[in-house]
Amino acid sequence: MDVAVTAKEIKRDDLLQMYQYLRLTRALEDRITALYRQGRIVGGVYTSHGMEAIAVGYASALERDDIIAPFHRDMGAFLIRGFTTGEILAQYLGKRTGPSKGKDGNVHMGDIKRGVFGFVSHLADNLPVAAGAALAFKIRGESRVVFAGTGDGGTSRGDFHEAMNFAAVRKLPVVLFCNNNQYAYSTPLRLQMAIPNVVDRAKAYGMPGEIVDGNDVAAVYLTAKRAIARARAGEGPTFLEFKTMRMHGHSEHDPAKYVPRKLLEEWKKKDPILITEQLLKQLGYAEEGYFQEVDERVKNEVEAGVEFAEQSPLPEGPEVLEGVFATRADSH
Amino acid sequence: MKTMAQATEEVSYLEAISQALDEEMTEDERVFLMGEDIGTYGGAFKITEGFLQKYGEWRVLDTPLAESGFVGAAIGAAMMGLRPVVEMQFADFISCAFDQITEVAAKNHYRWGAAVPIVIRAPFGGGVHGGPFHSECPEGWFFHSPGLKLVAPSTPYDAKGLLKAAIRDPNPVIYFEHKFLYRRIKSVLPKEDFVVPLGKADVKRVGNDVSVITYGAMVHLALEAAQTLANEGIDLEVVDLRTLIPFDKEAIYSSVRKTSKAIILHEDNKTGGIGAEIAALLAEDCFDCLDGPIVRIAPPDTPVPFSTPLEEFFLPKTSDIVSAARKLAAY
Ligand SMILES: Cc1ncc(C[n+]2csc(CCOP(=O)(O)OP(=O)(O)O)c2C)c(N)n1
Ligand SMILES: [Mg+2]
Numbered sequence: 069m070d071v072a073v074t075a076k077e078i079k080r081d082d083l084l085q086m087y088q089y090l091r092l093t094r095a096l097e098d099r100i101t102a103l104y105r106q107g108r109i110v111g112g113v114y115t116s117h118g119m120e121a122i123a124v125g126y127a128s129a130l131e132r133d134d135i136i137a138p139f140h141r142d143m144g145a146f147l148i149r150g151f152t153t154g155e156i157l158a159q160y161l162g163k164r165t166g167p168s169k170g171k172d173g174n175v176h177m178g179d180i181k182r183g184v185f186g187f188v189s190h191l192a193d194n195l196p197v198a199a200g201a202a203l204a205f206k207i208r209g210e211s212r213v214v215f216a217g218t219g220d221g222g223t224s225r226g227d228f229h230e231a232m233n234f235a236a237v238r239k240l241p242v243v244l245f246c247n248n249n250q251y252a253y254s255t256p257l258r259l260q261m262a263i264p265n266v267v268d269r270a271k272a273y274g275m276p277g278e279i280v281d282g283n284d285v286a287a288v289y290l291t292a293k294r295a296i297a298r299a300r301a302g303e304g305p306t307f308l309e310f311k312t313m314r315m316h317g318h319s320e321h322d323p324a325k326y327v328p329r330k331l332l333e334e335w336k337k338k339d340p341i342l343i344t345e346q347l348l349k350q351l352g353y354a355e356e357g358y359f360q361e362v363d364e365r366v367k368n369e370v371e372a373g374v375e376f377a378e379q380s381p382l383p384e385g386p387e388v389l390e391g392v393f394a395t396r397a398d399s400h
Numbered sequence: 401m402k403t404m405a406q407a408t409e410e411v412s413y414l415e416a417i418s419q420a421l422d423e424e425m426t427e428d429e430r431v432f433l434m435g436e437d438i439g440t441y442g443g444a445f446k447i448t449e450g451f452l453q454k455y456g457e458w459r460v461l462d463t464p465l466a467e468s469g470f471v472g473a474a475i476g477a478a479m480m481g482l483r484p485v486v487e488m489q490f491a492d493f494i495s496c497a498f499d500q501i502t503e504v505a506a507k508n509h510y511r512w513g514a515a516v517p518i519v520i521r522a523p524f525g526g527g528v529h530g531g532p533f534h535s536e537c538p539e540g541w542f543f544h545s546p547g548l549k550l551v552a553p554s555t556p557y558d559a560k561g562l563l564k565a566a567i568r569d570p571n572p573v574i575y576f577e578h579k580f581l582y583r584r585i586k587s588v589l590p591k592e593d594f595v596v597p598l599g600k601a602d603v604k605r606v607g608n609d610v611s612v613i614t615y616g617a618m619v620h621l622a623l624e625a626a627q628t629l630a631n632e633g634i635d636l637e638v639v640d641l642r643t644l645i646p647f648d649k650e651a652i653y654s655s656v657r658k659t660s661k662a663i664i665l666h667e668d669n670k671t672g673g674i675g676a677e678i679a680a681l682l683a684e685d686c687f688d689c690l691d692g693p694i695v696r697i698a699p700p701d702t703p704v705p706f707s708t709p710l711e712e713f714f715l716p717k718t719s720d721i722v723s724a725a726r727k728l729a730a731y
Binding site for chain 1: 465
């Protein structure tokens with residue numbers, strides 16, 4: 069279907085906002101990568117480079133009250149939920165002002181008040197948890213929804229399948245997704261699963277599933293909206309497979325020599341930012357000077373974040389002892 | 401292949417592991433490898449680089465991302481006569497296979513006589529800015545599960561010899577290899593085939609005043625502390641457990657009988673750790689020979705933190721050993 073035709077269903081301002089979040093995600097992660105290369109960020113750095121449309125699209129489709137259990141390439145979701153570039157960079161630099169106060173690094177951050185579950189490295193661990201959050205909404209009769217996902221690799225784990233099954237059996241208000249970026253670290257799809265599409269897994273659990281162009285933010289947004297509406301209406305879970313491509317290494321230390329260059333070249337033409345720019349032009353949404361203005365704004369926001377993070381203090385050693393146990397239970 | 405090092409060259413801890421796998425695979429065609437990204441990519445830490453080309457895709461299997469699945473598969477293949485060695489990309493992910501390891505692998509032989517000769521390689525430990533999910537020392541979970549053997553080498557020699565012994569052992573063995581040591585510790589290894597038998601500790605430094613009982617990366621910390629203390633006339637003995645189950649009680653007892661002072665040092669957090677068991681045994685069996693309190697040095701009971709000052713605070717330090725040894729020496 070013509071992208072511009074379907075995108076007309078999206079309000080102009082919403083589409084422009086998504087474009088800005090795509091740009092902010094890209095600029096922030098590029099900056100993080102640069103800091104990593106300079107040795108300023110230690111540990112692993114996993115980016116969503118070339119895959120930004122997934123998190124930006126689905127997080128934009130949710131209501132503020134809904135819960136997100138993001139995947140490790142979902143930076144856009146954090147930004148949309150109000151994590152500032154400063155907080156995020158502080159997290160990467162291990163500063164006290166980061167969401168995990170230095171206890172964890174990179175995209176392993178969360179905030180129950182902002183409705184974002186902290187990512188667990190063990191892939192798919194958060195999917196049964198997401199189903200449980202949806203169960204709470206169902207039990208209490210709330211019209212809230214949970215959006216949770218993993219990578220193509222993560223769909224091999226038992227926790228993925230257990231979450232899918234439970235969500236379907238109880239018709240829970242959850243949307244489960246997979247970012248299918250063709251690889252799990254170095255392992256191509258053909259060594260991960262014997263089915264042509266990850267979405268085939270949904271059938272086995274009696275759950276509707278859809279394949280979506282993960283590089284087209286408008287398509288991600290509109291499909292997510294439909295699945296969310298279904299969940300909210302009490303019709304149960306949906307599984308979405310966002311087709312995309314991991315354009316960087318698994319993490320920034322990985323040159324990814326195992327990925328055929330041709331594949332990357334093909335996907336580069338489908339860069340989500342490029343596509344959205346074309347779309348905005350085609351729809352006549354971008355006024356004169358708009359792109360330059362976004363350039364400026366995004367750059368400033370990232371640099372302000374760097375400044376905040378750099379000026380933030382590191383935690384002090386004994387702070388490691390804080391927070392093992394809760395003194396009260398917050399909820400969202 | 402880089403695993404074909406000359407016998408006079410220094411071999412890193414990482415290369416020693418690689419050599420052990422390579423030699424055992426050449427020697428015994430039943431040995432095969434499974435894990436995530438171990439084939440084309442050569443493993444997250446490059447331990448199996450070149451193995452796919454050398455041994456082919458049925459002896460070096462890139463698996464789906466499913467630890468419970470490939471550990472279970474290893475158990476099945478082992479019972480049918482093969483000798484699988486599986487790799488956890490990080491030891492932290494072993495929790496995903498906990499059920500297969502503790503309920504199936506550990507209990508099969510006891511329950512119905514079926515041996516499970518598998519090796520699970522688990523790159524563990526901190527000091528690498530890995531944060532809570534890439535730095536864990538999960539040996540304590542398995543220490544409490546009868547039927548598993550656990551090893552944790554500290555040197556290239558032990559790394560190679562213990563891995564070979566683990567592969568040849570008829571039981572499930574979890575092989576904890578310390579990530580921090582991979583490229584930092586090197587030594588020259590014997591040319592000929594050798595094994596380090598499971599269940600035997602090694603005195604890495606002979607001393608008379610205080611015993612430090614430890615394993616893994618902490619062995620090197622204890623050796624560092626020993627140097628500092630030697631200048632003050634305190635003579636540390638460093639006992640490297642090497643095998644955590646079955647552990648070498650005799651070696652521990654004979655060291656403590658000599659020095660009358662015991663420090664137990666590990667990187668796993670303190671409560672319910674391996675140190676607690678050793679302390680209890682010393683209290684039960686060596687009470688008469690102790691000349692001071694048993695001291696445990698271990699991280700606090702928290703996850704492993706990410707940020708550098710937090711991780712530095714968390715991990716045991718040479719100075720912790722030095723001050724504990726000074727106090728004990730004064731008794
Ligand atoms: C249970 C578990 N095993 C291993 C890992 C190590 N690991 C981290 S990401 C990754 C590959 C993930 O692939 P995929 O799910 O496709 O997500 P992508 O990174 O491609 O977005 C692996 C093997 C992990 N995080 N969790
Ligand atoms: Mg993937």
